[in-house]
Amino acid sequence: MKRTIRCSAALATFSLLLPGTFSRAAELGVTAPPNGFDALFNGRDLEGWHGRGTEDPRPWSALSPEDLKKKQEASREDIRKHWRVENGVLVNDGNGLYLTTDKDYGDFELLVDYKTVAKADSGIYLRGIPQVQIWDTTKEGGKWNLGADKGSGGLWNNPSGSPGKDPRVKADKPFGEWNRFRIQMIGERVTVILNDQLVVDDAPLHDYFTKGKTPVPARGPIQLQTHGGEIRWRNLFIREIPGDEANALLMKRDDAGFVSVFDGKSLSGWTGAVDNYEVVDGTIRCKPGKGGNLFLKDEYADFVFRFEFKLPPGGNNGLGIRAPAQGDVAYTSMELQILDDSAPKYAGLQPYQFHGSIYGVKPAHRGYQRPVGQWNVQEVIAKGTRLQVILNGTRIIDEDLAQLKPMDGKEHPGLLRPSGFIGFAGHSDPVAFRNIRIKRLP
Numbered sequence: 001m002k003r004t005i006r007c008s009a010a011l012a013t014f015s016l017l018l019p020g021t022f023s024r025a026a027e028l029g030v031t032a033p034p035n036g037f038d039a040l041f042n043g044r045d046l047e048g049w050h051g052r053g054t055e056d057p058r059p060w061s062a063l064s065p066e067d068l069k070k071k072q073e074a075s076r077e078d079i080r081k082h083w084r085v086e087n088g089v090l091v092n093d094g095n096g097l098y099l100t101t102d103k104d105y106g107d108f109e110l111l112v113d114y115k116t117v118a119k120a121d122s123g124i125y126l127r128g129i130p131q132v133q134i135w136d137t138t139k140e141g142g143k144w145n146l147g148a149d150k151g152s153g154g155l156w157n158n159p160s161g162s163p164g165k166d167p168r169v170k171a172d173k174p175f176g177e178w179n180r181f182r183i184q185m186i187g188e189r190v191t192v193i194l195n196d197q198l199v200v201d202d203a204p205l206h207d208y209f210t211k212g213k214t215p216v217p218a219r220g221p222i223q224l225q226t227h228g229g230e231i232r233w234r235n236l237f238i239r240e241i242p243g244d245e246a247n248a249l250l251m252k253r254d255d256a257g258f259v260s261v262f263d264g265k266s267l268s269g270w271t272g273a274v275d276n277y278e279v280v281d282g283t284i285r286c287k288p289g290k291g292g293n294l295f296l297k298d299e300y301a302d303f304v305f306r307f308e309f310k311l312p313p314g315g316n317n318g319l320g321i322r323a324p325a326q327g328d329v330a331y332t333s334m335e336l337q338i339l340d341d342s343a344p345k346y347a348g349l350q351p352y353q354f355h356g357s358i359y360g361v362k363p364a365h366r367g368y369q370r371p372v373g374q375w376n377v378q379e380v381i382a383k384g385t386r387l388q389v390i391l392n393g394t395r396i397i398d399e400d401l402a403q404l405k406p407m408d409g410k411e412h413p414g415l416l417r418p419s420g421f422i423g424f425a426g427h428s429d430p431v432a433f434r435n436i437r438i439k440r441l442p
Contacts, residue, residue, distance in 0.1 A: 051075035051097030057128030120229025127220025153199035164203025187393015295423030
């Protein structure tokens with residue numbers, strides 16, 4: 001049965017495609033960018049693209065602008081041999097480096113049409129990470145043993161059995177016909193629509209190069225893979241998703257069962273250092289020069305805690321979870337750092353002191369905060385001894401607490417507390433919080 005798009009929260013925000021401006025190019029299906037989108041391909045030449053293979057994008061991102069430009073230019077000799085433009089369509093002969101955008105992207109919505117040939121195999125790399133898979137899905141293509149029978153669009157390099165690895169439905173059109181992808185990426189989470197059917201629903205893309213040791217990069221290029229058979233591409237359009245829109249989507253995802261614990265007007269329902277916090281413009285904010293623990297009145301065992309926070313320059317706060325009513329939450333329970341990672345005064349901190357880290361115990365992955373002064377979305381999932389911290393859609397902590405040992409040489413007797421209070425641990429800076437919600441887990 002054909003499954004059409006219905007109710008995914010991520011899908012609900014995809015902007016509608018506007019009718020293309022049809023002319024001679026319309027006979028070939030080439031259209032103008034929809035409203036709000038930019039063209040990745042100008043329809044004439046390979047300007048804005050260079051060549052790369054399957055390689056970790058991080059070393060490229062670490063290059064100086066001058067060295068990056070030289071490396072990109074050196075790669076163009078190869079792509080000129082294997083890529084060409086015909087009537088507004090990109091054509092690859094099945095060989096050579098992958099066509100790669102000069103520009104890096106963070107959160108985005110991508111539109112791509114493609115058409116391939118029998119026994120071909122290709123894909124689209126997101127932020128330089130493989131990949132949204134493109135198959136010859138027929139038995140004659142010879143790759144059913146690799147999953148080609150399930151159809152294109154899956155996150156093929158994800159670990160076996162993980163969400164998104166296999167498409168939810170086979171949506172490919174017959175050979176000789178064009179296929180259309182709509183791909184949304186926010187943080188590490190990817191939604192893929194192929195020919196108007198949902199094939200990947202808000203699944204995390206795993207980092208192929210580090211085998212799960214790190215999340216995917218916060219930014220990176222779009223790459224069109226070559227893999228032994230001719231493939232054609234057209235109507236490559238992208239829309240960068242701004243932080244506020246991404247935050248709204250992240251706050252809405254899987255929102256059943258959440259309860260708001262802040263009314264935007266008062267500190268009703270909170271206890272502890274209430275006098276050291278204030279409500280300003282619908283946010284809870286630590287008073288400058290003040291601090292202490294502001295806890296929810298109820299205790300929690302297993303839960304999902306979701307909120308937005310905004311840091312001033314050099315801002316420092318913390319989130320205490322499963323805490324007792326009194327004591328330093330960094331030791332009597334655990335404190336998850338809330339910190340301006342970009343502040344020069346914090347450059348010399350220990351890794352376990354930066355944002356999202358379990359203070360003194362486990363460093364979080366860095367580089368996923370929005371610029372200071374913008375709102376961020378953070379989610380903390382505590383289920384038994386497993387703890388996840390998700391910042392702007394990317395897991396920066398995913399650990400079994402029972403397997404961790406403190407790194408700061410101190411005792412952390414509260415690390416494995418099964419339940420307790422949840423709240424903010426102020427450190428004199430006016431860090432602001434809003435849209436604070438919690439869901440108890442069974």
